Amino acid sequence: MAPPAIPVPIDPAAEAGRLADLFNNLSQALDDFRLGDHIPPIPTDQLARLKDEAQALEDRAHYFTAQAVGATLQSIQSDLANIKAVTAQANAQVGVLNDVSKVISIATSALSLGTAIAAGNPISIAAAADALAQTLAG
Amino acid sequence: MSRAQRGFFFLVATLALSLLSCTTPDAVSKFCGSAGTTLTSASSVFDDMKLSCLREVDSRNEFGTFKPLVQSDANCTAIGDQAAGAAAAAKILSDYFSAINSLASFGSAKAGTDAQNLLSKTGAAVGASSAAQTALGSIAQFLVSAATSGYQRKQLEKDLPKVSGNISAVVSALITIVQDDYIGRQLASEEQKVADRYLEFAKDKSPEVKLLLDDRWHADEQALAAKRTSAQSLVTALQALSKGFADLAANAHQLKAKEVPGLLGPYVNQLQTLIPQIRKGF
Numbered sequence: 001m002a003p004p005a006i007p008v009p010i011d012p013a014a015e016a017g018r019l020a021d022l023f024n025n026l027s028q029a030l031d032d033f034r035l036g037d038h039i040p041p042i043p044t045d046q047l048a049r050l051k052d053e054a055q056a057l058e059d060r061a062h063y064f065t066a067q068a069v070g071a072t073l074q075s076i077q078s079d080l081a082n083i084k085a086v087t088a089q090a091n092a093q094v095g096v097l098n099d100v101s102k103v104i105s106i107a108t109s110a111l112s113l114g115t116a117i118a119a120g121n122p123i124s125i126a127a128a129a130d131a132l133a134q135t136l137a138g
Numbered sequence: 139m140s141r142a143q144r145g146f147f148f149l150v151a152t153l154a155l156s157l158l159s160c161t162t163p164d165a166v167s168k169f170c171g172s173a174g175t176t177l178t179s180a181s182s183v184f185d186d187m188k189l190s191c192l193r194e195v196d197s198r199n200e201f202g203t204f205k206p207l208v209q210s211d212a213n214c215t216a217i218g219d220q221a222a223g224a225a226a227a228a229k230i231l232s233d234y235f236s237a238i239n240s241l242a243s244f245g246s247a248k249a250g251t252d253a254q255n256l257l258s259k260t261g262a263a264v265g266a267s268s269a270a271q272t273a274l275g276s277i278a279q280f281l282v283s284a285a286t287s288g289y290q291r292k293q294l295e296k297d298l299p300k301v302s303g304n305i306s307a308v309v310s311a312l313i314t315i316v317q318d319d320y321i322g323r324q325l326a327s328e329e330q331k332v333a334d335r336y337l338e339f340a341k342d343k344s345p346e347v348k349l350l351l352d353d354r355w356h357a358d359e360q361a362l363a364a365k366r367t368s369a370q371s372l373v374t375a376l377q378a379l380s381k382g383f384a385d386l387a388a389n390a391h392q393l394k395a396k397e398v399p400g401l402l403g404p405y406v407n408q409l410q411t412l413i414p415q416i417r418k419g420f
Contacts, residue, residue, distance in 0.1 A: 013314070017318060017319070017323070020319075020323055021323065024323065024326075024327050028327075028330055031330075031331075031334045035334060035337050035338060035341075051198075055198050058194070058327065058331070059213050061323070061327065062191055062194075062211075062213035062214060062216075062217060063213050063216065065191075065217055065319055065323050065324065066213060066216035066217045066219070066220050068318075068319055068323075069187075069217065069220035069221065069223070069224065069315055069319050070220045070223070072311050072314050072315055072319075073220065073223045073224060073227060073311065073315075075311065076227065076307055076308050076311045079303075079304035079305075079307040079308050080227055080230050080304075080308060082300075082301055082304045083230055083231065083234050083301050083304050083305065083308065084230055084233075084234075086234065086297055086300050086301045087230070087233050087234045087237045089297065090234070090237035090238055090240070090241050090293070090297050091237050091240070093241055093293040093297070094237065094240045094241050094244060097241075097244045097286045097290060100286050101286065
């Protein structure tokens, strides 16, 4: 007895792409026929009909191209979700680093204010206090 | 200032400089910056997917009928909607590289500049000499880097390999869309239909008219060829981006190694060469 057939997974993007190619090739085949030399020549009304049919086939090709792109994007949605999550984490990590940097800036600015107070110069004290206030605000 | 104080400030400045001159996060930052710019450039290609479809539909009108350009077509709109999805996926990737860039470049630019600016203001206020102000700035930078570089390296080591497979999958999908759908289907079909339009009109025309049409067709053909070349440059750039990131993620645990800048350098150079070529055809 033959072993059961193993189903081959369908790739929606590839299948849609193949259909797009099929319709495009059919459309071009019609146009190649229409534009070729014929004896006797193809009547005008038939030429117009062939052109309309070729355009309708090309419309189908466009439809399946859109389907193919959509299917490709659908296949990466979970990848995109994971990348977005890690991006948010990395941005949060940069936020932590900014907070550390700000703390150090505040501490160093406070040290300068302490130095100004120890020196006893009112103008220096005011300038150093202003610098510290700007750091705390920003 | 005494000799001992001068010696102390010199030592601190030297230590700060040595800490700040670590080139590996800088190499990571350069790679991520180039990757982000590559992905931003891709939007020109994705925007042209709908336009290519409309140009093809427009080519169905015979010469001399003087019909207005086609503004809307249901299938072209559908292609445009999907192309917008591809551009959005490229943006998600670009945001990731931008975040890693911020993390990798932290301490070499913003934090150091902020600390330096602040210390300049306070140093001037207390009447410190310019040498002391510089040393104070170096101390602040040193303190920031000492406090943050370990955390920075640890997070980069985690964030890089975490999405290695995802980055590869998304880049591969974008390559498929550009190579198979845009170049292989849309531009190819547009090229055929534009040629058919000229062929149809040239039938039974004089040799002089045929020569004029030939010139016009060549101009159209060159415009299409330029778009195709730009799109192929994008494909090559995406392949380099994927490979470079895979190498970076594989070496994330040894980001301080001297080999890392050498590893990433060729990819950065390749991306920076390709980026203007991507933009050229649009």
